[in-house]
Amino acid sequence: MSSERKDDHLRLAGDQSRLPRSGAGFDDIAFVHHALAGIDVADVDLTVRMPGGRWDAPLLINAMTGGSDATGRVNRELAVAARETGLAIASGSVSIALGDPSVAGTFRVLRDENPDGYVLANLGVERSPDDARRAVDLLQADALQVHVNAVQEIVMPEGSRSFARWPASLEAIVAAVDVPVVVKEVGFGLSADTLALLTDLGVAAADVAGRGGTDFVQIENARRPEGGYEHLFGWGQTAVACLLEAPADAPVLIASGGVRSPLDVVRALALGARAVGVSGGFLRTALDGGAEALVAQIREWQAHVAALCALLGAATPDDLLHTDVIVGGETADFCRARGVD
Ligand code: FNR
Numbered sequence: 001m002s003s004e005r006k007d008d009h010l011r012l013a014g015d016q017s018r019l020p021r022s023g024a025g026f027d028d029i030a031f032v033h034h035a036l037a038g039i040d041v042a043d044v045d046l047t048v049r050m051p052g053g054r055w056d057a058p059l060l061i062n063a064m065t066g067g068s069d070a071t072g073r074v075n076r077e078l079a080v081a082a083r084e085t086g087l088a089i090a091s092g093s094v095s096i097a098l099g100d101p102s103v104a105g106t107f108r109v110l111r112d113e114n115p116d117g118y119v120l121a122n123l124g125v126e127r128s129p130d131d132a133r134r135a136v137d138l139l140q141a142d143a144l145q146v147h148v149n150a151v152q153e154i155v156m157p158e159g160s161r162s163f164a165r166w167p168a169s170l171e172a173i174v175a176a177v178d179v180p181v182v183v184k185e186v187g188f189g190l191s192a193d194t195l196a197l198l199t200d201l202g203v204a205a206a207d208v209a210g211r212g213g214t215d216f217v218q219i220e221n222a223r224r225p226e227g228g229y230e231h232l233f234g235w236g237q238t239a240v241a242c243l244l245e246a247p248a249d250a251p252v253l254i255a256s257g258g259v260r261s262p263l264d265v266v267r268a269l270a271l272g273a274r275a276v277g278v279s280g281g282f283l284r285t286a287l288d289g290g291a292e293a294l295v296a297q298i299r300e301w302q303a304h305v306a307a308l309c310a311l312l313g314a315a316t317p318d319d320l321l322h323t324d325v326i327v328g329g330e331t332a333d334f335c336r337a338r339g340v341d
Contacts, residue, residue: 151217188235
């Protein structure tokens with residue numbers, strides 16, 4: 001049943017990633033152009049310090065899949081692309097492999113193909129501290145990515161209905177593992193209150209994973225013959241809204257959810273993300289053209305991100321924090337409503 005669910009997710013997310021999308025808020029962010037502020041592209045250094053290691057670029061192939069033969073093959077393509085480009089990569093939830101060792105290899109391929117890369121193991125927040133340690137061991141992971149996905153659980157026919165224990169469970173996981181913990185949403189955003197709580201719980205990094213990209217309400221609703229959860233379409237905050245209202249002492253921020261271009265990457269970095277994750281956009285390329293096509297896309301993105309940094313006078317991704325940004329559209333409305341300057 002669970003392997004089937006992984007195949008459903010891959011198929012439905014793959015279909016979704018072919019649709020034109022523009023609700024992720026990135027188009028509300030514009031840069032003021034300063035014609036004499038540029039620097040040499042050769043002087044741009046994209047490496048970033050992340051909890052648990054350095055990344056060659058502020059980019060992540062974000063959590064997606066594993067758990068069936070078909071998803072294992074996709075993981076191999078993603079892992080080869082990560083190895084060839086030096087990108088960090090996260091597994092899909094390894095939960096299924098903890099209960100069924102016969103599918104462990106469909107996740108382990110991420111490490112086997114990419115022995116020296118930065119790999120994150122992904123697991124749901126309600127799993128035990130022991131499961132968290134096993135997830136890290138399975139991939140010899142550099143970090144543990146813990147997903148908080150209450151909206152998805154509500155729409156999933158087989159989903160959880162008990163969320164009250166999640167903060168305590170997260171605290172226990174953080175205490176149990178000896179690698180940094182990255183908490184992520186799955187496409188509905190992390191509010192300022194949530195980010196403040198994550199800081200209190202000792203979480204090293206938080207991936208805001210906002211709405212407007214891959215939409216798990218639509219995916220899980222499509223898996224129900226009768227539907228019924230249309231009222232949740234559009235739930236949550238975009239990644240840019242989350243970044244704009246993030247508290248100053250938030251964990252290291254990762255942005256994801258509807259990232260479609262190198263310009264979206266640079267926008268997110270300028271709003272305070274240390275790195276940017278892409279799932280649906282990279283999945284589509286991998287499904288269509290395999291690792292080779294994904295390597296070409298990632299190299300192109302890296303080159304464009306460096307060029308945009310040079311244009312904006314930023315020698316490092318951190319320097320983008322000092323660029324002049326204009327916030328418009330729904331994101332400006334959000335900032336007014338939430339009292340964000
Ligand atoms: C996901 N995502 C996800 N997230 C997670 O934390 N654990 C998981 O197992 C999965 N599984 C999964 C499968 C597939 C096929 C996709 C496309 C995505 C969610 C993902 O990491 C990300 O948060 C969202 O997809 C939003 O980013 P994009 O797709 O808009 O770039």
